[in-house]
Amino acid sequence: MPDTPRLLDAIDRRILGELCQKADLSFAELGERVGLSAPATHERVKRLRADGRIKGTTAQLDGPAIGKPLLAFVHVDTSGWGKSPELMNLTELPELEEMHSVTGDTCMLLKVRLQSSQALEGFLSRLYKVTGVRATRSYVALSTYLERGVQAGISEELLETPDPSIGFVEP
Amino acid sequence: MPDTPRLLDAIDRRILGELCQKADLSFAELGERVGLSAPATHERVKRLRADGRIKGTTAQLDGPAIGKPLLAFVHVDTSGWGKSPELMNLTELPELEEMHSVTGDTCMLLKVRLQSSQALEGFLSRLYKVTGVRATRSYVALSTYLERGVQAGISEELLETPDPSIGFVEP
DNA sequence: AATGAAATTACCGCCCT
DNA sequence: AGGGCGGTAATTTCATT
Secondary structure, eight states: OOSSOSOOOHHHHHHHHHHTTOOOOOHHHHHHHHTOOHHHHHHHHHHHHHTTSEEEEEEEEOTGGGTOOEEEEEEEEESSOSOOHHHHHGGGOTTEEEEEEESSSOSEEEEEEESOHHHHHHHHHHHHTSTTEEEEEEEEEEEEEEEOOOOSOOOSGGGSOOOTTTOOOOO | OOSSOSOOOHHHHHHHHHHTTOOOOOHHHHHHHHTOOHHHHHHHHHHHHHTTSEEEEEEEEOTGGGTOOEEEEEEEEESSOSOOHHHHHGGGOTTEEEEEEESSSOSEEEEEEESOHHHHHHHHHHHHTSTTEEEEEEEEEEEEEEEOOOOSOOOSGGGSOOOTTTOOOOO
16 A cells, blocks of 8 residues: 555545535535536545545534533653653543644643543643653643644645745744 | 533443544444444434534544645744634634634644645744734644544543642643 | 435334423 | 333435446
8 A cells, every 4th residue: 555646636635625524425415516426426535545545534522512621732741752651541531632742842742621620630640640751831722713623725825935034933 | 502402321422432433334333332223323413413512524634645744733922812813814724723722821822734844934924924923832743643533531530639649730 | 327225204102200 | 191212114315336
């Protein structure tokens, strides 16, 4: 299975664009939107899955509506680096949604969605029991203005050479 | 429309647990897993949608496989507060996946997925053009160990009173 | 265009107020 | 008696060849 089996054409992108917003379309409906017959569309989607472009389809749950009104991002400073088995154990907690190692002043970035601030305290307490965890910094979400999965589109705009006369620095 | 129309029972939670992992099960299959007939399961799912527990279903795209290998979290310092129309314009960029206002030393937290580091530069450049944006700090993901949507489960573990003898502080 | 599977509706019965 | 909920059967829509 090659890494980039085939190139995506315009129709593939439109299919991905539709499916990442609403995955429960019928193939007939999806085909109509992209200008293909149902079976042809089905074939495309099967290919996109086989090529690993589409990893699967999931239901989007509403955090507050299922009892998890609190969203937080936790930066973690560790003494060691990367994937420790102990750290990976946290993965079993359904409250943990993301775990990335990142560049910058911290090593690990976690995204957690919790029942309450008490649960956040419980989570941090759990985190500090992991050997190698030095310190944490938490950012609690006050409002979420946008939250969605990977989008198919790509902006030309961002690839333009930035105007050097404007200039910016990260401190 | 009441905020919490009905309470979730054990079967609802199991349905949510299945669907947030794999939303393209047949109702027959899903029903088998939770111990209900297909129509009864369908009824439950319809209710969970109507009550806003399930917001929709989406395809999970693979970032690298669709040409976006770079994931970054950008903390933004703004002079004003909250939702400015100018900031909300960024929402149109498919590279922007999340935007939250957060507690802590920065005001806004963004999640972006991009084609390249050049595109990240382009994005930051675009960001600095928004009035009120003072400074940014970017965390680029080196490895993603876990990335998933809202999970249905809730850990009892985190609600236990933390052992006060351990103790921890956020600096 | 045809076949088989699945979603969806209709309708009936049970249980617990 | 009635409302909520689940089961079976019938129908329509959709996936798949």
